[in-house]
Amino acid sequence: MEHEYDVVVIGAGPVGENAAGYAVQDGLSAALVEAELFGGECSYWACIPSKALLRTPQAVADARRLPGVRAELDPAEVLARRTSFTSNWDDSGQVEWAEGAGAAVLRGRGRLAGERTVVVTGGDGAETTVTARRAVVLATGSVPVTPPVPGLDTVRTWGSREATSAKEIPGRLGVLGGGVVGCEMALAFARLGSAVTLFNHGARVLPNAEPVASGRVADGLRSAGVDLRLETGLDAVGPGSGDAIALQGGGETIEVDELLVATGRRPASDDLGLDTVGVPTGERGAIVVDDSGLVEGGGDWLYAVGDVNGRAPLTHQGKYQARIAAHAIAARAAGRRLDTAPWGEDAATADHHAVPQVVFTDPEVAWVGYTAAAARDAGLPVRVIDMELAVAGSALTADDFSGRVVAVVDTEREVLAGMTFVGPGVAELLHAATIAVTAQVPLARLWHAVPAFPTISEVWLRLLETYREG
Template identity: 65%
Template sequence: MSSTFDVVVIGGGPVGENVADFATRSGLSTVIVEGELLGGECSYWACVPSKTLLRTGNAVAAVRRLPGTTVDFDPAAVLARRDYFTGNWNDEGQLGWARSAGIAVLRGHGRLAGEKTVVVDDAPAGPETLTARRAVVVCTGSVPIRPPVPGLDSVRTWSSRDATAAKEIPARLGVLGGGVVGTEIAQAFQRLGSQVTLVQRGPRLLPAAEPFAGERVVAALRSEGVDVRLSRPLDSVSPAGDAITMHVEGDSIIVDELLLATGRRPNSGSVGVETVGLEPGKPLAVDDTGLVEGVDGEWLYAAGDVTGRVLLTHQGKYQGRIVGGVIAARSIGEELDTRPWGEHVTTADHVAVPQVVFTDPEVAFVGRTESQARAAGLDIRVVDIPIAVSGAALHADGYDGEARLVVDETRRVVIGATFVGQDVAELIHSATIAIVGEVPMDRLWHAVPSFPTISEVWLRLLEAYRTPS
């Protein structure tokens, strides 16, 4: 392998893969340095396996909402299907893609060692030093936050990786944290046969979403037998033989495994950023082209979770595509298009970040919540309706969902949308397009939803908006 490339990418998750792909498409020689599996967290321990664990239970629940149906499932088959979609934690398929795309891959932990220099101490053939002609891009993702709970170091704990890669379903599972990971794993494992206890320090689940979203998910989890405890800190933990005791405000709850789902932080602690004047462990602050701030020379870029901007795979991949294009443009002296929504800026990071929580009901949201819009001083109107349309009624007996639009009244455009209900995930892209396109409300009136679909909720939202408040 050559030691000199146009672009050196540290981190081979989906973000790093996108950077490398878009740089290579433009004729730049590119290498990815990855110490684990090519494809990263999302492919093997996060998005893909977690959604696979959820999907069967969600599908069975959906069937049971139709009359005259009886259906069950085998948890072992769910785990086997999860293994298939993770390639049994083998990345040969991803390596084949990289080779076919003309991207070199070097196994090992990459770290910066000065300007345009990356050292890989544990490379297969011994320590290697890589030099970048054009750019180094840090795409090292994020790592779990371990909370300061007394006794935590005395017991066995699960990270999200342990949960999504579990070979057996524990009889009793404790979950600390009520964000996306906590709620999804809680429901998946309850349906797979665990008795789940979820402890959340704050007053609601999914605090990043509209309050009604968390309320509906709490109701669903409790209806299925999950013991959800809100506004309850985990005071301490202690061993209980082979099990674990969670001490929660005077109660002692014994579980077989304890999942820590208390958030993630940018993974910049061992990337060598101190060699270029940055502080390890801190997010790599970037401008909207992905250029790392505080480093001279327009050669160091970052994308994805390590920037601390948006900790979502799809948004990181979007940043990666932009960064790959920016490096290619600068390599040939092309002027960058940095206007809002231009070719070389990550404008969507600020106004249109979509997210789906794959619980049942699903939660899908994009843009600003009501509280965020009001905190920004915007003149808004909030439209709330139940998802009570013909398509939903046909979709499931007793369909119960809720939708919200947040409208900027000054510009008369949608700036936020939330949908909660069975199978609403596919609704969110239309809202994302409306926000990115800044489509006027009067023009949206002419976007006619097909009958009978759950998308009819858009018509009802627009009708409600046109009704004087």
């Protein structure tokens, strides 16, 4: 069988869906190719189920911070709610969306087989050759990285997929890795009843965040009952007594019922047929692209968006790239001039220094742009404002509310280069900071953006006052 479309997208997660959907809106025909579930990692094994596991326990924790409230949780109901958000790992709804959006749905593993050509191999081994008149878009996401721990291959392990789709709460859970997945899942399972031990090779969790945020998250994990072992990796892993897993680290051996390996991910660029079109990969297998998503060395027809290009491996950033790439494909197809200048419609400029991220721990961490260390490494002239998140709104939110805000100011232009919030519920503060950093709003102009009383957003006024006084 042979098929022809304007745009062929390999990978039907949120990023690939966006690329196909926007291409169709721009008047192009599009096909979505997916080897697993339409909706991808985020919908079934990452962002959505992980936050569903975290939300109810967090609501209970927040309620307990107020006098006169008694709150409990039922782990079985938490798991059931999580499952409802994944539609019990049934992608028929996502397929219906794709077809309703005007995209053709092709199940199977997609692989490049020359210029503008994709071969889709179905589960039964049948091959379909698909030709792209205008563009092929690679949106295959990322895959877990397995660390070289002796004996790790001799025991069963969880990755993030197994953790977020767990049917039961293990009595004892080991976690290797103190990044976002490790911290979030350690917190979730500790609150759902597991005895959790987290091994982190480095001196702090969330090493890319501001140090104050890392410290407070570490304290929060300990308060939730997590046995947090910093500067302690796993020296060896092997079978334990019965069905248990033995973990050796820091001169001690403990046994757990399950081991979550959360040591990062890398671009899923293997076996995509890049060799058939002469495209090499970069660091950790990333497919190098320009700001419109066009692959370097891939001619005028090959694009890569989302985690696979390694620029900003977050679902929302991938969807942002997909919107830009789809518009660029349509513009090039119509012979229109592209606006690829910084902050132009066809340039993913935010990927460079205005990337927002939230870690749904307790306390939450939300940041955008540069940390203080990253800004200095980039050679920016900066002043850092580091202050308590203490306003009327925070005091009303919880009796023991404790938060922190770190603002990185580019003193040459007097604009925000980055901002970090850490505290209960601070994720909802992030978009205002993202607008300020992305739009490079002068602090003098922000002075006239009046925060409502009594909200936690009043911290913006305190921040500007502190900067003026300094």
